[in-house]
Amino acid sequence: MKAKLRGHHLICLNFFRGEGYSDDFVRNIYEVLKKEKVEILAGPDEICLECPYLKDGKCANNEYSDDLILAQDREALRLLDFMPGMIVDWKMIAERLPDILDEWKAQFCSGCKYKKICFKT
Numbered sequence: 068m069k070a071k072l073r074g075h076h077l078i079c080l081n082f083f084r085g086e087g088y089s090d091d092f093v094r095n096i097y098e099v100l101k102k103e104k105v106e107i108l109a110g111p112d113e114i115c116l117e118c119p120y121l122k123d124g125k126c127a128n129n130e131y132s133d134d135l136i137l138a139q140d141r142e143a144l145r146l147l148d149f150m151p152g153m154i155v156d157w158k159m160i161a162e163r164l165p166d167i168l169d170e171w172k173a174q175f176c177s178g179c180k181y182k183k184i185c186f187k188t
């Protein structure tokens with residue numbers, strides 16, 4: 068089975084600790100993480116489909132704008148050296164994380180409410 072995920076979720080899901088917007092949202096993430104292969108999307112993905120903030124195909128989270136989320140996706144793919152349409156797996160992602168995580172954290176994690184969960188700071 069193949070998951071379909073947007074760029075920033077390829078990074079953020081490595082730090083998933085069971086927290087989320089609702090029980091259904093969290094359950095869905097566990098199902099997605101069971102899938103071995105990942106097809107990279109350029110926009111809303113399997114995680115977004117269960118998210119209460121997805122409205123008309125856009126992220127309507129009140130902490131971020133859709134433009135910011137799309138910019139995060141592009142930056143995640145740049146750092147990982149992936150492109151939309153590629154099929155990857157979690158091992159490929161995990162191997163690249165150590166080299167890119169400092170830059171990712173500096174750009175995006177400081178203002179994120181999940182930072183304390185992801186990095187236990």
Ligand code: SF4
Pocket residue numbers: 111114115118119120121125126127128136
């Ligand atoms: S907050 Fe936005 S990017 Fe995150 S899962 Fe929900 S719709 Fe997708």
